[in-house]
Amino acid sequence: MRGVRGEPVVPQLARVTVTLPPVDRAALVATRRDLHQHPELGFEEQRTSTLIAERLRQLGYAVRTAVGKTGVLAQRDGAAGRCVLLRADMDALPVEEANDVPYRSKHPGRMHACGHDGHVAIGLEVARRLHAAYLPGSLKLAFQPAEEISYGAEAMIRDGALDGPTVDAAFGIHLWNDLPTGTIGVMPGAVMASVDEFEITILGRGGHAAAPHQTTDPVLIAAHIVTGLQSLVSRRRNPFEEGVVSVTQLNAGHAFNVIPGRAELRGTVRTFGGQFFEHAPRLVEQTTQGIAAAFGATAEVRYRRLTAPLVNDERMTLLMTGVARNIVGRERVIAGVRTMGGEDMSFFLAKVPGTFAFVGSAPPGKPASPHHSPTFDIDEEALVIGAELLTRTVVEYLESGR
Numbered sequence: 324m325r326g327v328r329g330e331p332v333v334p335q336l337a338r339v340t341v342t343l344p345p346v347d348r349a350a351l352v353a354t355r356r357d358l359h360q361h362p363e364l365g366f367e368e369q370r371t372s373t374l375i376a377e378r379l380r381q382l383g384y385a386v387r388t389a390v391g392k393t394g395v396l397a398q399r400d401g402a403a404g405r406c407v408l409l410r411a412d413m414d415a416l417p418v419e420e421a422n423d424v425p426y427r428s429k430h431p432g433r434m435h436a437c438g439h440d441g442h443v444a445i446g447l448e449v450a451r452r453l454h455a456a457y458l459p460g461s462l463k464l465a466f467q468p469a470e471e472i473s474y475g476a477e478a479m480i481r482d483g484a485l486d487g488p489t490v491d492a493a494f495g496i497h498l499w500n501d502l503p504t505g506t507i508g509v510m511p512g513a514v515m516a517s518v519d520e521f522e523i524t525i526l527g528r529g530g531h532a533a534a535p536h537q538t539t540d541p542v543l544i545a546a547h548i549v550t551g552l553q554s555l556v557s558r559r560r561n562p563f564e565e566g567v568v569s570v571t572q573l574n575a576g577h578a579f580n581v582i583p584g585r586a587e588l589r590g591t592v593r594t595f596g597g598q599f600f601e602h603a604p605r606l607v608e609q610t611t612q613g614i615a616a617a618f619g620a621t622a623e624v625r626y627r628r629l630t631a632p633l634v635n636d637e638r639m640t641l642l643m644t645g646v647a648r649n650i651v652g653r654e655r656v657i658a659g660v661r662t663m664g665g666e667d668m669s670f671f672l673a674k675v676p677g678t679f680a681f682v683g684s685a686p687p688g689k690p691a692s693p694h695h696s697p698t699f700d701i702d703e704e705a706l707v708i709g710a711e712l713l714t715r716t717v718v719e720y721l722e723s724g725r
């Protein structure tokens with residue numbers, strides 16, 4: 324649906340008859356800081372999932388643990404109506420925290436450097452508020468492991484997160500340091516990229532650095548392959564399609580005077596779907612094999628698709644946009660926020676319509692540290708906005724379906 328000026332018409336919100344308790348800011352901050360001090364990597368979220376399951380049981384939810392290894396699924400059945408799922412990821416990263424804050428990570432080499440501690444705190448606060456309210460439908464809360472390694476969402480879906488009752492819509496958020504606190508980025512269509520990983524082994528022939536004619540030099544071949552792969556984006560992709568190819572690892576050799584026998588490359592391809600997404604595996608293989616063969620070497624290419632692009636449903640996005648405008652004001656809801664980063668919420672949204680929004684969390688007055696950096700931190704006011712957004716989206720979705 325388009326308005327007079329071509330912009331999507333955001334529907335009037337249904338009259339909210341559900342009474343909600345106010346957001347408990349102190350509880351949000353306390354939970355987030357507790358989790359921040361005890362970060363756990365993908366599929367190792369034992370403490371985190373135990374804490375989540377205990378809190379949800381206390382609230383009165385039916386709780387299933389070990390859904391997708393360390394995932395937690397909470398459920399509250401309504402007498403009738405549709406079923407909505409909220410998803411919060413809960414894993415941390417292998418990053419050494421460099422922040423000097425009272426709630427600093429207590430575990431060397433592990434850190435909540437992407438804000439998933441905040442997502443869990445928000446999920447629990449939404450659970451608390453919605454459990455106290457009458458809801459015209461069913462609610463599921465999926466606390467998902469292993470988002471950073473892209474396996475958690477699939478694991479939860481495989482273990483039945485979307486079944487019994489069948490989920491009709493799914494929503495999620497990411498705290499987002501590219502946006503200031505008080506803003507929300509949400510738009511229909513692809514907003515996060517597909518993530519592919521490739522590993523290449525070049526098999527040449529080693530020998531003396533002073534007699535290169537007796538060798539097949541995999542280092543030189545690797546350099547040509549790095550350059551050749553860059554031409555995929557500039558010369559093989561339709562310029563109207565988005566795409567990134569990055570070679571991120573290059574390993575070869577162990578001495579200055581020895582030409583090694585093999586070289587290894589690793590990297591990633593990112594797209595928002597389309598032809599380049601379809602063709603990328605073949606293009607990487609073809610370019611690599613062609614260059615290796617031209618130099619008299621052989622190559623092995625291992626290509627893995629990790630996540631598909633995350634695609635927001637148009638109708639669900641309009642619904643969430645309406646809710647977001649009510650919370651932060653029309654001018655603070657920003658369309659056009661997209662990233663070539665990946666997000667395995669895409670697996671949920673490939674199965675059911677829904678939306679994934681970015682909740683601004685850049686601390687005011689100072690430059691925000693990027694996600695995954697050792698100085699990452701969030702403005703905790705964003706927790707309140709995230710909790711409001713998801714709580715009211717659930718209510719709006721279930722009410723509008725009556």
Ligand code: NI
Pocket residue numbers: 437438439497
């Ligand atoms: Ni993240």
